[in-house]
Amino acid sequence: MRYTQGKTGRVFxxxxxxxxxLLAELNQLVEKEQISAGVFFVIGALKEAALVAGPEECTRPPVPVWREFSDCRELIGTGTLFPGDGGEPVFHLHGVTGKGDLTLMGCLRGESEVYLVAEVIILEITDSGAVKEFDPASGLKMLNFLPV
Known part of the structure; x- marks a missing residue:
């Protein structure tokens, strides 16, 4: 394991x-407020969205299993935000959606239309040196640490 220490900054x-x-609005907030790193929590509902619900097999790089819905589902999620290779914000949001007896969990990607409301709490992280860098073995932007 590798880790770093940071400080809690602003709370949004x-x-x-x-x-x-949802993701577009989070991106706009992050850019407007110049939040470079943080953790966030979401509770609400989505009308429609697409999620990566695991890999087809346990291989590297993974072949994603995509699931989509458009039937209005409850949502609870948590995620991280760190700067990418070029300084751009990289979100990683995992959530659970549900309707009746249907439950779907995964990594929210692409468009995600809010149904009624989504409440978001963002805790800014400062002075950690944490970044997301492309990892060729996984084919993903993975957490890494720069000197602070």
Whole structure:
């Protein structure tokens, strides 16, 4: 295991409105407030979204299993935000969606339309040196640490 230590910075509380794209709105907030790293929590509902619900097999790089829905589902999720190779924000949001007896868990990717509301809490992390860098073995941007 490798790790670093950071500090808690600002705390943001946001309401993402009905019909908004959850990830796009988070991206706009992050850019406007210049949040480079943090952890966030989401509770609400999505009308439609696409998730990566695991790999087809345990191989590197993984072949993603995509699942989509468009039937309005409850959502609870948590994620991280760190700067990418070029300084751009890289989100990693895992969530569980549900409706009735249907439950789906995965990594939210692409468009994600909010149904009614999504409440978001962002805890900013400062002075950690944590970044997301491309890892050729996994084919993904993985957490890494730069000197602080």
């Amino acid at each position: 509380v946001a309401r993402v409105e009905h019909g908004d794209d």
